Amino acid sequence: MLVRDWRAGELRLLLAATSLAIAIVIGISAFTNQLKTTINNQSHQFLAADRVINSSQKIAGDWLIAAERQHLRQAREVTFNSMLASGQGIQLTRVKAVSSTYPLRGQLQIKKHATGPAKKRVSGPKTGEIWLEQRLLDQLKIDLGSAVEIGDTRLRVTAILVAEPDRASSLISIAPHALMSLDDLAATRVIQPGSRVSYRYLFAGRKEDLSRFRQWLRGRMTDNQSWVNIRTAQPAIATALERAERFLLLAGTLGIALAGIAIAISARRYSQRHCDHVALMKCFGANRRQILKLYLQQLFWLAIMAMVIGSLLGWGIEGLLARALGQYVHVAVTRLDSQAIAMATLTAITCLLAFAFPPLVTLSAIPPLRVLRQDLGNPRTPVLSGLISGFLSMTLLMWFYSQNLPLTLSLLIGAVTVFAIVGGSIWLLLRWQRGEQHLATGRWRLALASLRRHRGQNALQTTIFSLTITLLLTLFLVRTTLLEEWQAQLPAKTPNHFLINILPTKVTAMEQWIKAQNTPHSDLYPGHPWSSDPDRRHHCQGTPQTEAIKT
Amino acid sequence: MLRCTKLKKTVTTRTGPLSILKGLSLHIKKGATVAITGPSGSGKSTLLGLLAGLDLPSEGEIWLNDIAINHLNEDQRAILRCQKLGFVFQSFQLLDSLTALENVMLPIELAEQPNARLAATNLLQQVKLGDRLQHYPAQLSGGEQQRVAIARAFANTPEILFADEPTGNLDLRTGDRIIELLFALNREAGTTLVLVTHDEKLAQRCQQQLALDDGRLISTVADAQPPC
Ligand SMILES: Nc1ncnc2c1ncn2[C@@H]1O[C@H](COP(=O)(O)OP(=O)(O)O)[C@@H](O)[C@H]1O
Ligand SMILES: [Mg+2]
Numbered sequence: 001m002l003v004r005d006w007r008a009g010e011l012r013l014l015l016a017a018t019s020l021a022i023a024i025v026i027g028i029s030a031f032t033n034q035l036k037t038t039i040n041n042q043s044h045q046f047l048a049a050d051r052v053i054n055s056s057q058k059i060a061g062d063w064l065i066a067a068e069r070q071h072l073r074q075a076r077e078v079t080f081n082s083m084l085a086s087g088q089g090i091q092l093t094r095v096k097a098v099s100s101t102y103p104l105r106g107q108l109q110i111k112k113h114a115t116g117p118a119k120k121r122v123s124g125p126k127t128g129e130i131w132l133e134q135r136l137l138d139q140l141k142i143d144l145g146s147a148v149e150i151g152d153t154r155l156r157v158t159a160i161l162v163a164e165p166d167r168a169s170s171l172i173s174i175a176p177h178a179l180m181s182l183d184d185l186a187a188t189r190v191i192q193p194g195s196r197v198s199y200r201y202l203f204a205g206r207k208e209d210l211s212r213f214r215q216w217l218r219g220r221m222t223d224n225q226s227w228v229n230i231r232t233a234q235p236a237i238a239t240a241l242e243r244a245e246r247f248l249l250l251a252g253t254l255g256i257a258l259a260g261i262a263i264a265i266s267a268r269r270y271s272q273r274h275c276d277h278v279a280l281m282k283c284f285g286a287n288r289r290q291i292l293k294l295y296l297q298q299l300f301w302l303a304i305m306a307m308v309i310g311s312l313l314g315w316g317i318e319g320l321l322a323r324a325l326g327q328y329v330h331v332a333v334t335r336l337d338s339q340a341i342a343m344a345t346l347t348a349i350t351c352l353l354a355f356a357f358p359p360l361v362t363l364s365a366i367p368p369l370r371v372l373r374q375d376l377g378n379p380r381t382p383v384l385s386g387l388i389s390g391f392l393s394m395t396l397l398m399w400f401y402s403q404n405l406p407l408t409l410s411l412l413i414g415a416v417t418v419f420a421i422v423g424g425s426i427w428l429l430l431r432w433q434r435g436e437q438h439l440a441t442g443r444w445r446l447a448l449a450s451l452r453r454h455r456g457q458n459a460l461q462t463t464i465f466s467l468t469i470t471l472l473l474t475l476f477l478v479r480t481t482l483l484e485e486w487q488a489q490l491p492a493k494t495p496n497h498f499l500i501n502i503l504p505t506k507v508t509a510m511e512q513w514i515k516a517q518n519t520p521h522s523d524l525y526p527g528h529p530w531s532s533d534p535d536r537r538h539h540c541q542g543t544p545q546t547e548a549i550k551t
Numbered sequence: 552m553l554r555c556t557k558l559k560k561t562v563t564t565r566t567g568p569l570s571i572l573k574g575l576s577l578h579i580k581k582g583a584t585v586a587i588t589g590p591s592g593s594g595k596s597t598l599l600g601l602l603a604g605l606d607l608p609s610e611g612e613i614w615l616n617d618i619a620i621n622h623l624n625e626d627q628r629a630i631l632r633c634q635k636l637g638f639v640f641q642s643f644q645l646l647d648s649l650t651a652l653e654n655v656m657l658p659i660e661l662a663e664q665p666n667a668r669l670a671a672t673n674l675l676q677q678v679k680l681g682d683r684l685q686h687y688p689a690q691l692s693g694g695e696q697q698r699v700a701i702a703r704a705f706a707n708t709p710e711i712l713f714a715d716e717p718t719g720n721l722d723l724r725t726g727d728r729i730i731e732l733l734f735a736l737n738r739e740a741g742t743t744l745v746l747v748t749h750d751e752k753l754a755q756r757c758q759q760q761l762a763l764d765d766g767r768l769i770s771t772v773a774d775a776q777p778p779c
Contacts, residue, residue, distance in 0.1 A: 367606070
């Protein structure tokens with residue numbers, strides 16, 4: 001029967017609509033999850049962790065034990081300014097001593113040779129080693145492999161430090177950077193009572209564990225300590241992420257609504273086309289239960305097929321979305337996650353039960369006498385109750401999907417308003433036409449009469465279409481606004497890179513070099529070496545990043 | 552074998568109750584061929600529907616063998632139709648998503664009989680459509696469609712065959728051939744045939760003619776006994 005009906009084409013429509021619903025849900029929710037994870041990971045690289053405690057003193061040991069109890073991974077950083085000395089020179093340096101687990105998120109980039117590409121590392125220097133920025137090597141007039149003095153100890157320079165994940169947090173410091181192992185810190189004896197030191201405790205782990213730890217910390221932290229997450233560290237990124245998420249959510253929710261409408265229409269059509277089948281089968285002895293069973297079986301297989309097709313399609317949608325956004329963020333397209341599949345199952349079942357099941361039940365009630373009297377028992381799909389049940393299940397589904405009641409409610413209120421206005425005006429129009437009918441003549445009267453006879457149907461269909469159009473328009477408007485706001489966050493010609501600490505003797509050479517790069521840029525401004533005023537730095541706007549820009 | 556007494560059917564319409572059948576009694580013997588004639592709107596189809604258990608009378612009784620079918624519920628009547636009755640309709644009523652073969656198989660499958668395919672193929676060969684098994688109704692002419700419908704009507708070896716104006720949608724010559732076929736198969740299977748028709752000539756070929764007007768039996772011509 002399924003195969004036979006498949007050939008008839010009506011099932012194909014229903015299958016397509018259901019598959020689409022599932023694909024939208026899977027595609028968008030999987031992509032949103034993926035995007036969230038990716039952006040989260042990426043933004044947490046700015047912290048080198050998921051959460052950080054900033055402190056001006058060492059924190060109590062039981063805090064770390066508490067973190068351990070929550071299965072959080074930990075790392076420690078101690079940052080201080082110190083003089084680095086070589087035989088050829090000395091230089092005030094921003095030194096960061098890190099534990100062996102640093103960084104928890106993101107990677108370090110270093111060079112093992114003066115020339116050649118940078119390599120990625122997932123841990124800092126070993127005991128006895130120190131990594132210096134290139135300019136520090138220049139200022140100290142040493143090469144890789146030499147030793148530098150720091151406090152009471154000597155460390156060997158084993159690599160050139162190119163980038164550290166949480167560099168942004170210490171951007172205020174313009175002093176050159178060095179990275180050493182926390183194990184060597186005591187031997188340097190640079191940290192004395194009263195020295196300006198900042199302690200950073202890095203944590204990474206599952207969200208729930210992190211928030212439990214946070215809960216535990218509440219009331220224990222002092223004013224000199226702060227709890228840093230990506231929102232406090234990088235509010236712009238966090239906002240952008242939230243907006244993107246909300247947009248996708250809205251898109252997905254509207255998508256479900258659209259797919260629901262599509263399913264409702266195709267199911268109606270399907271059941272109308274099957275009236276004769278049912279009447280005939282009943283005439284030949286099928287009873288109501290058998291008919292219902294037959295169509296439910298069909299619905300079941302349809303759901304299964306729709307889930308397979310929809311999942312694959314949704315996977316494709318996810319891939320497309322990832323590709324479309326690929327130039328902004330790298331989103332790993334991986335597996336179909338189980339949450340998305342669960343979501344899809346729920347969507348399929350709800351949509352089919354809400355929209356396809358009622359017409360099929362009405363279908364099974366068709367009297368067999370219809371075989372003799374064609375006008376008999378056209379399924380009077382109960383329009384109002386159908387609308388209400390469809391509406392309710394749509395609400396539930398959208399709510400479940402978005403986990404956002406205000407969003408769901410405002411969408412629904414909008415939809416109901418459109419529905420009421422359009423449906424109501426069509427109804428009124430038809431009523432008015434009846435009043436004016438004596439004026440109409442001939443063919444026109446026939447057309448009006450037929451319109452009026454199917455008044456309920458027409459009003460319903462027109463309303464559904466206008467609803468669809470409204471939903472699509474909403475989506476389009478939201479998308480445009482979102483993108484515009486996003487772009488408006490940064491003023492035009494915002495610099496991407498700054499050049500600082502240019503020696504007066506090098507200024508002319510530098511200016512020539514910049515011109516040669518053919519990148520939009522501002523002029524060089526003189527500034528105090530310790531100035532942190534960004535306007536005083538040399539602005540240089542351009543993509544892709546010119547790795548050569550270094551002072 | 553099929554009998555009804557004081558049969559009445561009244562339906563409610565927008566303009567009030569409408570009496571279609573106004574007390575009607577008849578008796579059809581096993582193996583007989585019966586024509587129900589009468590002007591359009593006289594209640595022929597309604598009577599056929601009642602006799603076949605597709606609908607229930609407002610008053611009166613219908614007996615099939617020893618069963619009062621007006622006391623059966625819908626499912627019981629469905630089983631009865633499945634086991635004992637066959638149908639041919641004016642508008643063929645083939646399912647257009649099924650092939651000719653599948654259309655004929657349908658009643659056999661619904662009756663959960665084995666070898667539906669084989670039986671259906673045989674029947675289609677009997678109506679000379681053995682080479683059109685896989686054709687869809689849309690690919691067949693009206694006459695061919697009605698032949699498929701006749702094959703389908705005999706598929707569950709019914710005791711009584713009901714035909715509602717089987718030639719109504721066909722031209723004269725095709726109609727004649729369909730009638731020949733129907734009578735031939737009917738003779739062969741020994742089926743009781745109840746035929747609704749406008750066609751006097753066709754009615755004459757039946758052993759018993761019941762003329763209906765305005766919901767009443769106005770004349771019964773029978774080769775055998777009059778109805779009770
Ligand atoms: N369910 C019904 N509701 C309203 N009118 C009906 C119904 N069934 C039959 N009729 C009317 O009863 C009359 C007899 O119908 P029918 O039995 O089909 O006549 P025939 O087959 O002799 O042409 C017709 O006028 C038809 O419109
Ligand atoms: Mg009729």
